[in-house]
Amino acid sequence: MATDKRKVQEINAGSMADIAFLLLIFFLVATTMNVDTGLARMLPPIPPENQQQEEIKVKERNLFLVLISGSGNIMAGTPGKQEVIDLRQLTAKTKEFILNATDSEDMPEKEDKEIELPDGSKWAYQESKGVVSLQTTRDTGYQSYIMVQNELTRAFNELRDEAAMKKFGAKFEDLPKEQRDVVAKVVPQKISEAEPRNIKK
């Protein structure tokens, strides 16, 4: 036959684009793009019931109370010395409290500690014993709660940045993972979330 010597006919690839379009549209519809972002927290474990419930005693000077009222007003300070403050002041107040740069009697104690760096050397530092305690009422709005959480996170992030800058000469975010773990241990994020108080309904 005449066709014997010819090569096999090429497959028409004209519809390839249509097939690819179909697949593309399927993926556009069936998938989402948004990356989930959020504020990470660890909840405190519930103490076992049969065990005697011991109140964890925290010295008053080590405690920084942050109260959010139902209308979103913020009160912050060490116990007995709380005052109404603006959201924008909260970061600075928290940092001031945790750092206790002046070694004030009203602000948290510090503990001398030593940690091993990834390269084998030791890093002697002072760990602040300060704890931030966040309390809300049942009718506090979630938005104001997150805004306060955000400010507290910002305070701790800035403290970590400062510690990282001092020790490694780079921001916390830019450090390799091992060094980041070390800085995270040196400046622990101590935010405790107490159960809500039913002060006013």
Next chain:
Amino acid sequence: MAVMKKKGNKGLPPISTASLPDVIFMILFFFMVSTTMRDQELLVRYKLPEATEVQKLEKKSLVSYIHIGQPSLAMQAKFGTAPRIQLNDSYKTTKDILDFVAAERDKLSEADRASMTICLKADQTTKMGVVTDVKQELRRANALKISYAASKSLGY
């Protein structure tokens, strides 16, 4: 020469579309890599609160979601507008969270269970009472690693 082109009669030759499939495939691969599958249908409406210090959630397979918000428009006729908790594909109450966490934990391998994260997606108008109840229940279920979902904003 004999194979000289004829000039003038024809317009421009048509643009070759042979590389069109390649272009489309490139876009396709981009979307396949950068997106994730929709895994559940939302029954609640929420607008996430905004924050600046947000972190990305690391491994999606280790994350379980709890949605809190008003029922979506189609459901409001039946369920009203009071905030609801959605677990998987239905409305649940705080009492079901224990079972939910246990089921989610079972899905993970032994090694991953410790790093299981619960992502709380709550509407910004939700009252803390509901959120706290959920948190207490999570503590009881021993799912202590949580993340408050918030969208990234640029500041005040």
